[in-house]
Amino acid sequence: MVSVTLLVTAAPLVPPNAAIGAAIGTAVLAVLAWYKRCRAAAPYSVFCVICFGLVLSGVPYFQVVLALGLLCYAGVVRGVPWLRGTATWPRWGSFDPTVRFLSVVAWLLAAAALLSWYLLLHPNIADIVKTFVPALPLGLLIAGGLIFSMVNAAVEEGTYRGVMLHALDRSLGPGFAALLLQALAFGAIHIRGFPRGWLGVGLACIYGLLMGVIRRRAGGMFAPWIAHVFTDVVIAGIVVFLARPNQAMQRTAGRSALPLWVTSTCNLQLRAPSPVVADLVLVRRRNWRHRT
Numbered sequence: 001m002v003s004v005t006l007l008v009t010a011a012p013l014v015p016p017n018a019a020i021g022a023a024i025g026t027a028v029l030a031v032l033a034w035y036k037r038c039r040a041a042a043p044y045s046v047f048c049v050i051c052f053g054l055v056l057s058g059v060p061y062f063q064v065v066l067a068l069g070l071l072c073y074a075g076v077v078r079g080v081p082w083l084r085g086t087a088t089w090p091r092w093g094s095f096d097p098t099v100r101f102l103s104v105v106a107w108l109l110a111a112a113a114l115l116s117w118y119l120l121l122h123p124n125i126a127d128i129v130k131t132f133v134p135a136l137p138l139g140l141l142i143a144g145g146l147i148f149s150m151v152n153a154a155v156e157e158g159t160y161r162g163v164m165l166h167a168l169d170r171s172l173g174p175g176f177a178a179l180l181l182q183a184l185a186f187g188a189i190h191i192r193g194f195p196r197g198w199l200g201v202g203l204a205c206i207y208g209l210l211m212g213v214i215r216r217r218a219g220g221m222f223a224p225w226i227a228h229v230f231t232d233v234v235i236a237g238i239v240v241f242l243a244r245p246n247q248a249m250q251r252t253a254g255r256s257a258l259p260l261w262v263t264s265t266c267n268l269q270l271r272a273p274s275p276v277v278a279d280l281v282l283v284r285r286r287n288w289r290h291r292t
Helices: 002-013 016-035 041-056 062-079 097-121 126-132 138-172 176-192 197-218 222-256 260-270 275-291
Strands: none
Touching (some): 002 016, 002 041, 002 138, 041 062, 097 197, 138 222, 176 197, 197 222
């Protein structure tokens, strides 16, 4: 279990060839888990192998990869007789005042961290804007941001606080080690996400720890999901209302920045004629009138 999780964590952080090696190692461990009929490691490792295969085959969007992986995971734990009843994590859980308080605190901390990261560091997220923000009316962008927030929160929480944390808890026990491992894996996928870079990995890791604590306290998936939705709404708001206008302004500035020779030519064309040139023009006109 720990080895599979470490390979999954390392894959986004290493070069492509090393990531392929991590996928192969995960596949070998999955075969061993199935051979030994390990009820905790077998479905988890199969889920990881499926996600690796989808990524390496070129499936676009990580959210699609996780969603397909979760569907395959559900089919495995339902279809294989000796795995039935092992996936006990998909339940609502409680949403008592303590859980609500923890969810609100986690959301506020995440919102403050995300806004500070964007406003203070001015990261380049042009790829995110280009990929996820089409040229549509603002109302459609807001609706799309809400839908994306709900879907993204569902697949990420189902993966990291569902499949992964459940398997680690069964293997290591419900201690801090399982919480830390799933948080590290969650942080690693943000190396090119939002927030991004190594600072983004660290922030996402802390957020993964908070979501893991809420998941355990609630005993279900609804509380971490709703907290994650509100956090993703903040991200969508930053991308749509802050990053998108900045990208548009940069494109406009780039188009208006003409080369120097173009500017010089325009200035020459627009410059008023000198008095000598004007006198020559008048003399030529008078001569032409006399001839006619």
